Amino acid sequence: MRSTSRRYHLVLACVLVAIGLFLAGWAYQLQHGLIVTGLADWGSSGGVTWGLYIGAFIWWVGIAHGGIILSAAVRLLGMDRYMPVARLAELLTLAGLSVAGLYIIIHMGRPDRMVTSILGNYHVTVHNSPLVWDVTVITLYFVMTATYLALTLRYDLVRLRDSLPDRFEPLYRLLTAGYTEREDPVVERMVWWLALAIIILAPLLLHGGVIPWLFALIPTMPGWFGSIQGPQFLTIALTSAISGVIILSFAFRAAYGWDHIISDDVFRGLTLWLGFFALLFLWLQLQQIVGGSFAAPLDQSAATSAKLSHPVYLIAIGMVGVSLAYIFAQAIRPSLFSKPRAVLASVTVLTATLLEKVFFVVEGLMYPTFSLYEATPGSYVPSLIEMGSVVGTVAIVVLFFMVVSKVIPVVELHAIEHLQERETAEDELEPPADAAEMEVGT
């Protein structure tokens, strides 16, 4: 355990340094203004208005939404095999939504006015502004996910209390306040309904709704406009989230030796799902390219041909394509599968979706319908502060998992019980004690 602990501290140190640098960059930006970014006005100025911050915002929201969809699907469809990773996905949702919210704040010129200006005029703006819809629905989703997580946690915390660190006693007491065993069936039903609500709302409202609408409703940016963005964004959310869960599962399995909890089977299954959604992603990209090239209006074909000749777009699509090819190959020939390769495919897909999202935002602003400006298409290279924010937010999410895994069980007790039911013959230990040991690593 000593080595695990030392590794933990090493990772912790790196993560804190990254977060520190990110915060320093942000402080510098607050002091000098958004001029420290690579952004500028579109039009006569020759820049783009939104860039990496907004791209990274969509990316994190996508990861978050996909995470909770995954978890809800596992519960609703009884996909027991994935039970051990369901809570990881839920936690990823909370972490992802939090950093996405952070990106909204970082992106603002006057973050100090967020509360007064947005809440103060909410009753008016909620009727018009897609940005307000976004903030609303993200908040709603955060509350739903937190409730969902809190409900399922109560069951586990009561049973595992003895093996959990005493330091967090007040937190546990709060989370399990008023628990009686009689609530179990009620809570289970509530969780089921919540899962149903999430499954229905997510595609309709979130990554298939308000997030793409931020762009898809702007008719004068042909790279954005159109109804395909809903499904397109949803596929990006799901590929990103599955990739995220694969990476997290791998990290936890390696850190705590959970070979029998997050089995190879889970990885194989998740990898196949990743392939399926990557295929959908590419298919919807193809729709846009064909539609934008064949006999599209001038503004649209300019945007499409620019996209097709831009290296960032080609690299992003190529990365998804290569990952898909690997997943396809290992499905046909299982010997090609290995967990590190699955993780590599996941990292590739995550990188690709981030690139594609930033490119999507930037390209939309570079090819507006009104293109008389000589300075249009403008140019954009993110500044070090903007790039640092990606590293910083990834570090925040890693830190979140490192802390959370010390406080609460990151694998549901139900999942462990389920596994043990299957293995009763070999396993003689008391299930709760065993589970606690595995889940709350030290």
Add this chain to the structure above:
Amino acid sequence: MIDDDNEPSIEERVSAFRGDDWEDEMRAVLDEGEYDTELGIQMARDARRLVAGELEEADFHERYHDAVVEEFGVDDRPLETSDESAASGHLPVAAETDEEELERREVLQKMGAAGAFVGLGAWATAENRDESASAEAAASDEDDPNRQWGMVIDLDKCDGCLSCVIACSQENQTSAGSNWMYVFTYEDDDQDGENFLVRTCQMCTNAPCEKVCPTTARHTRTEDGLVLTDYDVCIGCRYCQVACPYGVNYFQWGEPDVPGSEIDPHHAYDDRGRWVDSRPPKGVMGKCTMCPTRQDDPDRRGTTGCEDACSMDAIYFGDMNDPESDPNQYLETVREENPTDRETFANRPSDRVSTFRLLEELGTEPNVVFVGNEPGPNAKQVEGPVSYEEMGQVDRRKDVLDEETFAGGVFS
């Protein structure tokens, strides 16, 4: 660190017009003047009640008529009881002759800036609030509820001198490259030589920028249709710039070139007391405003900085809903000057004048009408007869902004 601390002087200097301590501030101003402080304060208080609908307009006049005559020697405001006005079915606001208007201005001057601001600013709002205001009042120069400021710009007259660009940037003290007024020189397939497009904010009636704003900072001033940004409310999300089809918005990415202390509060706050004019502070969106503080000033109403500066007489600013306004009169004149031969060809349009609104097909309902040819799909912006640089202006603002991009040079 990111508060309005960097704009202290504007805030301080105009706090007399805004916020809760207006009374103290105003008392100080009135104390300095030669007229009765208590009267001024009391009038201002009641003026606020008038706006809030707590006090009838006629009652307000009745209450102060004698006192005002005594103090200033003149009161041009109508005296009629609320009962009478109810009987006559409209508010007792008479059409003003020029003479009356002059007298009224005199009183304004006598009352001093603070009194005039609170007292008569409120007066105007109260009239707008009441939809039964008489037709005569509606037609008066003061408060036309149907007013829609806009422009007619004759592109055939423009010679690309950029005077309007310079005038605007000086008047509004915008930062380098924030070209609220922007003049394109372009070449097009079917047009010979240099063509110009003079681009302000189009003051859209159905403004996408306003629709998407998450804070209501971007709003239309109801009394005259100007699309403005409240610099005290804007959070700098830049969605308005993203949604505007014309690219007329310029964000204040860093510290403004001209500090707040050098900005005249009378050129910053409009008569509603909202900070909507002059250049925006750091982190806030700016664009052509069509000069709202000029429109609030009876002496300069109906003018803009760019229009004043245009020696070619290409810009006509005015009320687009008023057939008698400068822009509409100008349109009529050019049309009359270019008639078609309808005696021989009865079905021809009445004139040969080409007019257009920019990207009208987008449904934004712009309030700027151009006379001249519309740039076609293959139009290309080219170097103009004078360059922005020659005129001490910046064309491509990104060049300026890039200087402060953090380590941006690493990548370029």
